[in-house]
Amino acid sequence: MHKQDDADRRRRPVHGTMIGIIVLDTQFRRLPGDIAHVDSWDFPVQFAVARNVRPQDVIEGDAQEALDVFRGAIDQLVALGVDGITTSCGYLSAVHRQLREHSPVPLASSxxxxxxxxxxxxxxxxxxxxxxxxxxxxxxxxxxxxxxxxxxxxxxxxxxxxxxxxxxxxxxxxxxxxxxxxxxxxxxxxxxxxxxxxxxxxxxxxxxxxxxxxxxxxxxxxxxIVTLVTWMHGGLRPRTFPLFG
Structure with missing residues (x-):
């Protein structure tokens, strides 16, 4: 436990949250299981909204035009203290390389x-x-x-x-x-x-x-996206097991 406690000494305003989720600027109702519903997760998550970026802007438009917004959301989540980041639209794989290059923590875009x-x-x-x-x-x-x-x-x-x-x-x-x-x-x-x-x-x-x-x-x-983020979380925080039966 001592080693894990040392790892948690990273300076951050929010503790205990491992995954940050960048959500597009929507208002429709989210259901449990949806990436932007807190009940979808068995671990704490932190959300950041990509303001003024709608699903159609990413799907039908050019996600390159919103890169600065997504980079800002990454910076916001990293500053809060998350250890991994994901997004709420699979079409952001089109800018996965740019987002990954900007993020100092593991990033699952799609x-x-x-x-x-x-x-x-x-x-x-x-x-x-x-x-x-x-x-x-x-x-x-x-x-x-x-x-x-x-x-x-x-x-x-x-x-x-x-x-x-x-x-x-x-x-x-x-x-x-x-x-x-x-x-x-x-x-x-x-x-x-x-x-x-x-x-x-x-x-x-x-x-x-x-x-x-x-x-x-x-x-x-x-x-x-839930199976992907759960997999990523499993690597960021591996399960602990008793060393002796």
């Missing part, structure tokens, strides 16, 4: 970072299927910037569906059952077209509330 590991653990002949919020906005750089191959099976949330509509309108009236049915239908259609898919990777950081339903329904492992 759930897509898990794709190489997922591919390496799947049985031969199987691949990862990716669920994204807007397929037309996906570029090769979103994959290559985090070490992922391109050309994977991709399915998108319907443009007129509940999830994208609620995000666009910053809705507070969220029907979780409707959204879950929508996600399951997207996965069902992806698997019908691509039976070689052996695991699902959810790009969108708002989809983890439905990961368990995907796994139960289709019997496939599901990886999302």
């Amino acid at each position: 759930s897509l970072q898990q794709i190489p590991m997922v591919l390496n653990m799947l049985p031969a002949g199987k691949t990862a299927g990716v669920i994204v919020s807007d397929r037309s906005a996906m570029r090769d750089i979103h994959f290559t910037n985090v070490g992922s191959p391109t050309g994977l099976p991709i399915a998108e949330l319907p443009e007129a569906g509940a999830i994208r509509r609620n995000m666009r309108t910053n809705s507070l009236d969220i029907d979780a059952g409707e959204q879950e049915d929508e996600v399951l239908d997207v996965v069902r259609r992806l698997l019908a077209s691509h039976p070689e898919v052996g695991a699902i990777v959810s790009e969108c950081a708002n989809l983890p509330p439905y990961s368990a339903a995907i796994q139960r329904t289709f019997g496939l492992p599901v990886f999302d």
Whole structure:
């Protein structure tokens, strides 16, 4: 314990928080499991809002134009004392290298970072299927910037569906059952077209509330921003075990 106490002596205004989360400037209702809901986490987290940067600015626009805002959020979280940082939009993989170069602590910009590991653990002949919020906005750089191959099976949330509509309108009236049915239908259609898919990777950081339903329904492992950040936290704060039984 003494060594851990020494490590915690880093000067910081906030103690006990390991992970900082940069959240886009939204007002829609977040559900447990969503990256920006505190009940999604089994460990303390600290949030910083990327002011005036909306999801459409990152997904449909050019994330490069908001780099200064994200760098400022990184600085804010590091100054508070976090030991690792993540973001609330998978499309920020497009600027992963710039964010990583700026951050003095480990940074997980996108759930897509898990794709190489997922591919390496799947049985031969199987691949990862990716669920994204807007397929037309996906570029090769979103994959290559985090070490992922391109050309994977991709399915998108319907443009007129509940999830994208609620995000666009910053809705507070969220029907979780409707959204879950929508996600399951997207996965069902992806698997019908691509039976070689052996695991699902959810790009969108708002989809983890439905990961368990995907796994139960289709019997496939599901990886999302919560699995990525939980993995990162596990490295930042490894479990302790008794040395003698």
